[in-house]
Amino acid sequence: MKILAFESTCDETAAAVVEDGRRVLSDVIASQADMHALYGGVVPEIASRKHVETIAALTEKALSDAGCTRADIDAVAVSYAPGLIGAVLVGLSFAKSAALGLGVPLIPVHHIRGHIAANYLAFPGLEPPFLALAMSGGNTLLIDVEGYTEMRILGGTRDDAAGECFDKAARVLGLPYPGGKPIDELARTSAGGVYKLPQAHVDGAPLDLSFSGLKTAVVNLVHHAEQTGEPLDRGALARDFTQAVSDALVPRAMEAARQAGRTVITAAGGVAANSIIRRDLEEACRKAGYQLYLPPLKLCGDNGAMIGAQGYYEYLAGHTAGMELNAYATRDISLN
Ligand code: KG4
Numbered sequence: 191m192k193i194l195a196f197e198s199t200c201d202e203t204a205a206a207v208v209e210d211g212r213r214v215l216s217d218v219i220a221s222q223a224d225m226h227a228l229y230g231g232v233v234p235e236i237a238s239r240k241h242v243e244t245i246a247a248l249t250e251k252a253l254s255d256a257g258c259t260r261a262d263i264d265a266v267a268v269s270y271a272p273g274l275i276g277a278v279l280v281g282l283s284f285a286k287s288a289a290l291g292l293g294v295p296l297i298p299v300h301h302i303r304g305h306i307a308a309n310y311l312a313f314p315g316l317e318p319p320f321l322a323l324a325m326s327g328g329n330t331l332l333i334d335v336e337g338y339t340e341m342r343i344l345g346g347t348r349d350d351a352a353g354e355c356f357d358k359a360a361r362v363l364g365l366p367y368p369g370g371k372p373i374d375e376l377a378r379t380s381a382g383g384v385y386k387l388p389q390a391h392v393d394g395a396p397l398d399l400s401f402s403g404l405k406t407a408v409v410n411l412v413h414h415a416e417q418t419g420e421p422l423d424r425g426a427l428a429r430d431f432t433q434a435v436s437d438a439l440v441p442r443a444m445e446a447a448r449q450a451g452r453t454v455i456t457a458a459g460g461v462a463a464n465s466i467i468r469r470d471l472e473e474a475c476r477k478a479g480y481q482l483y484l485p486p487l488k489l490c491g492d493n494g495a496m497i498g499a500q501g502y503y504e505y506l507a508g509h510t511a512g513m514e515l516n517a518y519a520t521r522d523i524s525l526n
Pocket of ligand 1: 200325326327328329352353354356357368369370371374459460461462463464465490491492
């Protein structure tokens with residue numbers, strides 16, 4: 191079964207053709223990051239307008255790269271939530287038109303389910319159940335993936351997502367948007383151990399996270415140094431900050447797996463590309479005897495192939511949508 195899949199929830203327009211949920215026939219991405227970098231973050235209206243400009247040409251490229259004609263497409267999958275609402279609406283409206291025009295089913299895919307499904311593309315033998323640590327620009331969740339379409343949230347951030355925290359810390363350190371990769375590179379230049387940063391704990395919810403205090407602490411530290419003229423070790427701060435994020439995420443992922451009775455852990459989302467978090471997850475899983483699946487870097491960020499992968503399993507579960515399907519800025523992952 192060949193699925194034409196679309197992703198447009200933030201600042202990447204993406205289209206892909208995926209066969210039977212596991213084989214990527216094409217995967218094309220048009221990133222707008224350079225445009226948003228001018229403003230230090232994503233400007234929602236610009237994101238929507240760039241999606242409108244790009245999505246049709248991208249679709250033609252996805253089809254031709256896959257060696258497909260329109261007649262070869264069996265279904266259309268689309269990321270319909272969560273995300274910047276204007277951006278999501280562009281992809282959703284285009285996908286609806288495509289499904290209508292081709293006369294094939296329309297499959298709604300929760301964006302974070304898609305991030306998790308990126309692992310199915312990289313690891314042919316991977317099957318649920320497993321524990322997923324999903325970390326992106328807008329979401330940070332610990333999910334018990336009971337089946338391909340059955341998900342249970344065990345914990346998550348109460349405020350900022352891990353990626354948002356990376357982007358804001360990077361900005362105050364004078365690094366370009368999106369800040370995750372540059373801060374990762376800067377962090378690797380130092381052994382850290384210089385700055386003491388806060389760790390948040392949510393009373394009565396040990397698997398929940400909070401990153402807003404950490405973000406503010408980094409901003410205050412940098413502003414204080416600027417105002418007093420005290421020297422700032424940027425490399426050490428990047429390193430200590432990244433370690434603080436990892437120390438919040440990794441032990442909770444291990445505890446969530448233990449509570450859910452899972453011995454397989456997967457990581458997902460843009461922040462899963464972080465070298466220190468990857469190293470800490472590897473170390474923790476090795477110690478616990480758990481099996482760890484880390485998506486290759488190119489499948490961590492937003493892409494269309496992951497939506498095609500999850501779309502296949504949603505289709506098998508009977509999750510197709512009518513033309514009245516709407517987009518959602520927020521949506522519980524357990525609802526698809
Ligand atoms: O999953 P993603 O591409 O988009 C969303 O669905 O949000 O995640 C984007 C986020 C950004 O905040 C970006 O800074 C972060 O992932 N990111 C990283 C790294 N690469 C990208 N964060 C930490 N370390 C990285 N190496």
